[in-house]
């Protein structure tokens with residue numbers, strides 16, 4: 482039994498590949514390398530990397546059959562909120578049409594289990610905190626909208642083709658692998674923690690705080706930061722859940738259940754790095770909800786998932802270790 486990982490050369494995908502390999506799984510990666518890195522896959526030994534687009538149905542069917550794949554983990558997507566507002570069709574094409582093409586290949590190859598990278602962005606402006614899976618979903622940007630459309634696609638594909646799926650709604654991924662040389666390298670970087678650490682490395686002058694007039698204790702946005710290796714573990718458990726014969730289309734939040742403001746993240750990073758990390762308040766970023774905190778009780782109850790690296794200082798220190806060792810990222 483082999484697991485095919487789309488987007489396995491990307492940030493969360495590569496950590497999940499490493500986790501699977503370390504647990505004795507046979508893994509194959511399909512990644513167009515549009516934002517991923519060959520080196521991120523090379524770090525996990527003996528994992529074949531096929532460099533093609535998930536919309537190439539013929540190649541996908543061939544790889545699914547050749548490697549006797551039983552489950553797909555699907556990370557491949559575009560995922561920049563701001564870009565999705567500027568260019569929504571790119572997101573509908575790569576995320577929604579891309580997933581439709583992937584499912585077409587899976588149905589042809591009779592591979593009927595998928596674990597999917599969904600997001601807290603499906604909720605939009607949440608009706609209550611912490612957020613539960615059944616809460617209202619009204620995305621505030623095309624990125625979240627495409628992820629929600631894909632979740633709905635799984636529902637209908639279940640009815641029509643018997644596809645079983647688990648959608649994992651991540652909150653804010655951060656941190657890096659504790660031993661292998663893999664970590665976060667997005668070009669350009671838009672995520673808060675790596676940006677803060679680039680300031681500590683002297684690569685940026687300061688961090689911009691996007692708004693300090695939100696209705697939160699210190700006025701800055703609150704997020705639920707979750708270590709990338711805890712996300713990786715959840716994918717391994719979700720595959721197990723499907724292999725145990727679970728049918729249908731389920732969805733789980735993945736977060737620590739505690740929120741930290743942008744200001745608090747900067748303060749923690751100052752302690753971890755020993756750098757003053759200059760910060761300045763700038764205007765709000767369009768589409769940012771004030772607060773996103775997960776209720777991940779269901780992932781614990783159903784998948785048996787318990788995050789292990791829950792302290793924010795530990796998560797920031799893990800990212801800091803990677804950025805110090807790889808100040809220019811993968812350099813590919």
Ligand SMILES: NC(=O)c1ccc[n+]([C@@H]2O[C@H](COP(=O)([O-])OP(=O)(O)OC[C@H]3O[C@@H](n4cnc5c(N)ncnc54)[C@H](O)[C@@H]3O)[C@@H](O)[C@H]2O)c1
Nearest residue numbers: 488491492493513514515516517534535557558560598654
């Ligand atoms: N980073 C986060 O905090 C976060 C939070 C919630 C959800 N997600 C979701 O998790 C997934 C992974 O995020 P990431 O931060 O690791 O992103 P990433 O950009 O590092 O990884 C995505 C990978 O998919 C590949 N890819 C994209 N389109 C492809 C295509 N058409 N065919 C083949 N390969 C393709 C890219 O080359 C890249 O390697 C995404 O689906 C994203 O929407 C991320």
Ligand SMILES: O=c1ccn([C@@H]2O[C@H](COP(=O)(O)OP(=O)(O)O[C@H]3O[C@H](CO)[C@@H](O)[C@H](O)[C@H]3O)[C@@H](O)[C@H]2O)c(=O)[nH]1
Nearest residue numbers: 560600601602652653671672673676689690691702743769
């Ligand atoms: O230079 C920066 C960058 C970010 N922020 C703020 O920091 C917080 C976190 O931002 P970021 O790291 O960009 O993450 P999010 O926008 O919360 O989005 C992430 O988390 C979402 C789920 O919560 C996922 O859907 C997205 O894919 C993922 O990028 C937000 O309040 C931002 O406004 C700043 O103040 N300054």
